[in-house]
Amino acid sequence: MGNLRTFILMAAMTALVMGMGYLLGGTGGAVIALVIAGAGNMWAWWNSDKAVLRQQGAMLVTRQQAPELIDMVAGLAQRANLPMPKVYVLQTDQPNAFATGRNPQNAAVAVTQGIMRVLDRDELAGVIAHELAHIKHRDTLTMTVTATMAGAIAMLGNMLMFSGLFGGRNDNRGGGLAAILAMVFAPIAAGLVQMAISRTREYEADRTGAQICGQPLALAGALAKISRAAGQVVNIPAERNPASASMFIVNPLHALRMDRLFATHPATEDRIARLREMAGRGGQGGGAPWADAQPVRSRIPPSGGPDSGPWGKG
Numbered sequence: 001m002g003n004l005r006t007f008i009l010m011a012a013m014t015a016l017v018m019g020m021g022y023l024l025g026g027t028g029g030a031v032i033a034l035v036i037a038g039a040g041n042m043w044a045w046w047n048s049d050k051a052v053l054r055q056q057g058a059m060l061v062t063r064q065q066a067p068e069l070i071d072m073v074a075g076l077a078q079r080a081n082l083p084m085p086k087v088y089v090l091q092t093d094q095p096n097a098f099a100t101g102r103n104p105q106n107a108a109v110a111v112t113q114g115i116m117r118v119l120d121r122d123e124l125a126g127v128i129a130h131e132l133a134h135i136k137h138r139d140t141l142t143m144t145v146t147a148t149m150a151g152a153i154a155m156l157g158n159m160l161m162f163s164g165l166f167g168g169r170n171d172n173r174g175g176g177l178a179a180i181l182a183m184v185f186a187p188i189a190a191g192l193v194q195m196a197i198s199r200t201r202e203y204e205a206d207r208t209g210a211q212i213c214g215q216p217l218a219l220a221g222a223l224a225k226i227s228r229a230a231g232q233v234v235n236i237p238a239e240r241n242p243a244s245a246s247m248f249i250v251n252p253l254h255a256l257r258m259d260r261l262f263a264t265h266p267a268t269e270d271r272i273a274r275l276r277e278m279a280g281r282g283g284q285g286g287g288a289p290w291a292d293a294q295p296v297r298s299r300i301p302p303s304g305g306p307d308s309g310p311w312g313k314g
Helices: 002-055 067-079 113-118 121-136 139-162 175-213 216-230 236-240 242-247 268-280
Strands: 058-060 086-090 097-101 107-112
Touching: 002 097, 002 107, 002 139, 002 175, 002 242, 067 086, 067 121, 067 175, 086 113, 097 121, 097 139, 097 242, 107 113, 107 121, 113 121, 113 216, 121 139, 121 175, 121 216, 139 175, 139 242, 175 216, 175 268, 216 268, 236 242
Parallel strands: 086 107
Antiparallel strands: 058 086, 097 107
16 A cells, blocks of 8 residues: 555656646646656666765765674665665764665665664664665655655746746636646645655555564664654754755654644654554564574674773673
8 A cells, every 4th residue: 555655646746747847838848847857867866875875974884894783784684685785874963864775786774873872783673674674665766756856846836937927828818827826836735745755655664674673662662762862963964955854764854843744754653653553463574583583793883982882892
């Protein structure tokens, strides 16, 4: 049902792009608008992952630098039947994480320094499994496409403002009024569709992530901790690039209290409730919990020193 809903929402986004193009130039305009959106998606296909990692100040880490983190990602990727993604660390104390990449063969998982201090190993495994689920579902591509389409709709709205369609023949047919309404409401509608897709994909990633790590309650506990802490620590790179907010496991922006209609993520309480329900049904999904199948013996060295962090001395 989640995939069907995503397909319907993306079809609605495509219809908005073509509708704006039609108001600008009739049938030909609709086709041109679709081509422009497609060209933007092609650019984003090859460059969006590099751009977002650069925006967030992500640093690529190796096994020598973070052995436990690398081993954890490798073990979970194996359970998810995914290639090993690149692993990045973000230099922020806010606990958070995201995944990016155009396909599983060119994917990356990024975690913050803060998340490695706040979460225990099972909870961190749940978060990484959630991000691997996004890669498995190719959500990074879906969100890139919708973001590009939303940007195209906003651009077409600006073109309508300056196109001169508000006079002459269009006014006689009510075309001017339609153009004004489209200019105002289409970008808002596109943003709402984009947010709805993001919220749908988060629920799906929670479900699949819980199956990968085999511990729904660990992921639920991680979400609770991250949600409490995220609003207390400012993530400066995310604040400078708010369009990237939907990529994170929890909204990284400081103004977390907002109308749910305009939220990029589902309510954390709802996500936790679903995970607890899954655990109550025995919904481990992936067999034994990951920590039982893949014990972690090394530790991630946090920035505070080799013996700091929640896991203590090895």
